[in-house]
Amino acid sequence: MFDVVIIGAGIAGSVMAERFASSGKKVLLIERRRHVAGNCYDEVDANGILIHKYGPHLFHTDYPEVWNYLSRFTEWHLYFHRVEAVIDGKPVPIPFNFNTLHKVFPPNLADKLEATLLRNFEYGKKIPILELKKSADTDLQFLADFIYEKIFLHYSEKQWGLSPDKISGAVTARVPVLIGRDDRYFSDRFQAMPRFGYTKLVENMLDHKNIKLLLNTDFHDVMALHDDKIKLFRKRFKGQLIYTGQLDELFDKKFGELPYRSLDMKFMTVDAENFQSAPVVNYPNNYAFTRITEFKNIHPAKSERTTILREIPQDYVAGQNEPYYPIFTDEARAAYEKYSAELARFKNITPVGRLAEYRYYDIDDVIKRALDVFAALNS
Ligand code: UDP
Numbered sequence: 220m221f222d223v224v225i226i227g228a229g230i231a232g233s234v235m236a237e238r239f240a241s242s243g244k245k246v247l248l249i250e251r252r253r254h255v256a257g258n259c260y261d262e263v264d265a266n267g268i269l270i271h272k273y274g275p276h277l278f279h280t281d282y283p284e285v286w287n288y289l290s291r292f293t294e295w296h297l298y299f300h301r302v303e304a305v306i307d308g309k310p311v312p313i314p315f316n317f318n319t320l321h322k323v324f325p326p327n328l329a330d331k332l333e334a335t336l337l338r339n340f341e342y343g344k345k346i347p348i349l350e351l352k353k354s355a356d357t358d359l360q361f362l363a364d365f366i367y368e369k370i371f372l373h374y375s376e377k378q379w380g381l382s383p384d385k386i387s388g389a390v391t392a393r394v395p396v397l398i399g400r401d402d403r404y405f406s407d408r409f410q411a412m413p414r415f416g417y418t419k420l421v422e423n424m425l426d427h428k429n430i431k432l433l434l435n436t437d438f439h440d441v442m443a444l445h446d447d448k449i450k451l452f453r454k455r456f457k458g459q460l461i462y463t464g465q466l467d468e469l470f471d472k473k474f475g476e477l478p479y480r481s482l483d484m485k486f487m488t489v490d491a492e493n494f495q496s497a498p499v500v501n502y503p504n505n506y507a508f509t510r511i512t513e514f515k516n517i518h519p520a521k522s523e524r525t526t527i528l529r530e531i532p533q534d535y536v537a538g539q540n541e542p543y544y545p546i547f548t549d550e551a552r553a554a555y556e557k558y559s560a561e562l563a564r565f566k567n568i569t570p571v572g573r574l575a576e577y578r579y580y581d582i583d584d585v586i587k588r589a590l591d592v593f594a595a596l597n598s
Pocket residue numbers: 304313370371372374375378390391393394501503
């Protein structure tokens with residue numbers, strides 16, 4: 220009855236569902252939650268503000284094909300994301316750039332550092348702080364140490380629950396110095412938010428006669444694996460299975476649990492028109508939470524009140540909170556590889572997305588990946 224079964228109606232599963240459905244295949248899409256769009260899910264709250272239920276999701280991409288693909292399902296609200304980090308009690312723009320230099324250092328020192336950075340690196344480039352640290356120039360080493368201590372170290376320790384030597388280079392690369400005065404958090408060619416939100420965007424994607432969506436459904440209730448075969452509604456299923464959930468769950472955690480980092484999302488209404496000077500303010504030091512998002516600053520709304528979100532990092536515990544980030548320790552990777560080898564026994568199961576591939580994909584990476592996987596399966 221179905222050519223393709225897809226587990227998970229987040230971004231990865233929904234793109235795969237739309238692609239297969241548009242190519243004439245009959246798709247069954249199974250989702251455990253009561254809604255689509257995965258962790259991009261957004262909704263209008265009691266203050267009339269569009270909030271992101273699972274934390275801030277900002278869209279940005281350098282892939283024209285991803286931008287063009289999404290543009291078929293949404294209009295855009297053009298938006299440049301900005302983030303500030305509180306350093307010694309003062310919010311300053313990040314990524315750390317020349318404006319930040321002048322906010323944290325006395326004029327002479329800021330001018331000197333600016334000139335040294337321009338002499339050593341290409342204008343407009345983002346230099347990861349660990350690379351800056353390798354510089355022979357002692358002023359640049361001082362700057363790298365300053366940013367490491369004030370922005371990276373304590374934020375990352377609480378975000379990941381790991382000592383800095385265990386945090387992957389892919390994560391540290393996300394904390395650069397920008398050679399210039401651009402306060403935007405991202406420098407991608409395309410930056411915008413779906414005008415009516417991600418939920419609406421995904422609903423538009425899934426509005427197709429070939430897609431049957433089952434919400435509130437755990438895949439264990441309709442599907443099982445036996446040897447190298449898939450059973451769907453107790454019958455042998457020979458079609459394609461796209462899996463976007465946690466790989467350990469697919470194999471009943473037989474090699475143990477894959478670790479993820481979770482967040483306690485604390486939403487709050489503030490009885491004031493505005494709360495903070497940027498859409499996101501990071502608190503690397505002094506607090507249990509890592510950052511505060513003010514959603515009105517992302518999706519403009521007329522309201523006398525404002526909704527803010529504090530994120531408090533915590534370990535993931537199955538059934539109690541959400542698995543937001545894969546953890547890239549050697550042990551975690553080794554465990555993932557065991558599940559991955561197990562999966563390779565099934566010719567017709569393809570893992571896609573942040574959970575199933577155990578990768579720190581951004582939204583556009585997931586879409587690119589889903590489009591590429593679809594193309595490969597059809598070549
Ligand atoms: N990070 C940091 N200090 C900051 C912001 C980010 O150390 O002020 C590090 C931290 O390890 C974090 C990573 O960079 O996990 C990525 O942060 P970002 O906010 O860009 O990503 P998101 O959590 O939104 O995926």
